Amino acid sequence: MKVTIELDKLAELHTAAKLSESRQAELERVKRENANFAVECERLAKENNNLRCELSTRPTTRKLQPVTKTAICNANDVLFAFCRVITSEENLPNETVPADQFHTVYKTLRDLVSRLEQEGLA
Numbered sequence: 001m002k003v004t005i006e007l008d009k010l011a012e013l014h015t016a017a018k019l020s021e022s023r024q025a026e027l028e029r030v031k032r033e034n035a036n037f038a039v040e041c042e043r044l045a046k047e048n049n050n051l052r053c054e055l056s057t058r059p060t061t062r063k064l065q066p067v068t069k070t071a072i073c074n075a076n077d078v079l080f081a082f083c084r085v086i087t088s089e090e091n092l093p094n095e096t097v098p099a100d101q102f103h104t105v106y107k108t109l110r111d112l113v114s115r116l117e118q119e120g121l122a
Contacts, residue, residue: 078105
């Protein structure tokens with residue numbers, strides 16, 4: 001049996017075979033990457049689920065440190081001591097706070113804000 005094939009047809013077949021080989025190698029590489037991505041997605045899904053469970057079991061209220069509770073009480077006491085009911089809106093512009101009282105309130109509130117910042121609440 002004798003087969004004859006033109007040289008340009010042989011070149012086309014050779015090129016097609018090489019292209020098929022390279023496409024097959026590329027397909028294998030993509031399949032490996034997809035398998036790796038699937039494993040990574042499963043790992044991330046488990047981690048996400050664990051984080052959801054952890055968040056759902058955390059208490060909804062936060063326990064404050066005793067120092068912070070004291071700062072809140074101090075601020076409450078200072079503000080209560082310096083606040084008074086204004087009897088009418090006409091007297092509102094005439095209401096003034098002495099500087100020492102203002103600084104006491106400011107210092108107390110500044111201490112409270114500082115404590116809340118230390119606990120990550122501010």
